């Protein structure tokens with residue numbers, strides 16, 4: 001027997017699944033080297049579909065702008081002044097796995113065993129996926145095995161749409177003014193770049209873009225990117241004695257001198273930050289190292305960046321004719337400092353989770369979300385679970401029951417915003 005978190009969740013499950021299956025079939029994969037916003041036309045196709053569906057729900061102002069942002073308003077009922085709260089999910093899917101021709105498969109009443117998918121030899125093995133172990137009896141949605149599924153973040157889109165349709169059909173349910181935004185290009189870090197916070201007009205918002213049921217996150221990494229460029233002295237190797245300075249060798253030495261037992265993504269977890277070298281390129285004449293630097297604490301992040309710089313300066317400094325350029329670009333801030341001053345935003349979300357019978361899970365995100373940038377732009381935006389797992393891979397999956405729970409949490413969130421804390 002599938003187990004739902006509530007009767008409300010059970011009543012929303014069919015619609016959430018139906019919407020989800022429709023949205024994932026549209027290829028909205030973001031492009032890593034964008035030439036415009038959105039980076040791919042598929043995102044506009046999904047945006048147009050959603051505007052049509054929002055209009056059908058009865059929302060008068062649903063629009064898709066030229067940059068690929070869908071916005072809409074579900075006004076509060078009654079005449080009393082109400083707060084304005086945002087609900088946000090992203091339209092695009094990751095460039096890390098194939099996204100064309102997604103064929104969602106529903107595995108009814110999961111029996112706890114290995115789920116084999118028809119294509120690509122892909123299997124979901126509970127031995128390797130602890131999150132799957134607790135899902136016996138639930139309905140699991142996967143791709144057909146050779147594409148991603150797109151639960152990140154079409155689950156969030158489907159859950160917001162389902163909750164908003166429910167609220168629109170039930171004006172007797174309490175709600176604030178709800179502002180909805182579906183954003184493009186989150187996966188390439190650009191989801192907030194054309195977001196007009198002032199026009200959105202909400203005092204706070206929630207991204208529905210987390211994973212495990214019950215998650216509520218108000219803390220992300222602070223992120224920066226380091227680009228190290230080394231100019232060597234390239235001389236024909238036959239005449240190189242005493243002259244050649246090989247940039248590729250210097251780059252390799254810098255990478256080799258980074259600590260191997262700490263400060264890397266593979267040796268850290270929880271609240272520890274890291275330096276992650278994700279690309280090394282070059283030749284004898286010139287070489288480049290690209291790395292991302294992450295920490296929850298800005299001082300520690302600065303220390304990691306300083307360590308990287310010190311190693312690069314020392315290694316390259318041993319060759320007086322070599323040149324070094326060290327560039328450090330901020331990427332996104334830890335959202336927490338912007339959310340801490342408005343604690344009710346998180347408290348109300350906790351109440352909504354508890355109203356759905358869920359204990360809030362409060363782990364910091366080892367990454368960034370659109371909410372990191374939006375919070376810094378003046379729209380405090382923590383993140384709520386959407387239910388998907390194994391993001392950005394052909395093994396991506398989501399439970400229908402978790403999707404229904406997320407939609408129900410959004411309905412309860414609306415109620416909690418206009419209900420005094422008890």
Ligand SMILES: [Zn+2]
Pocket residue numbers: 090152153186209
């Ligand atoms: Zn996402």
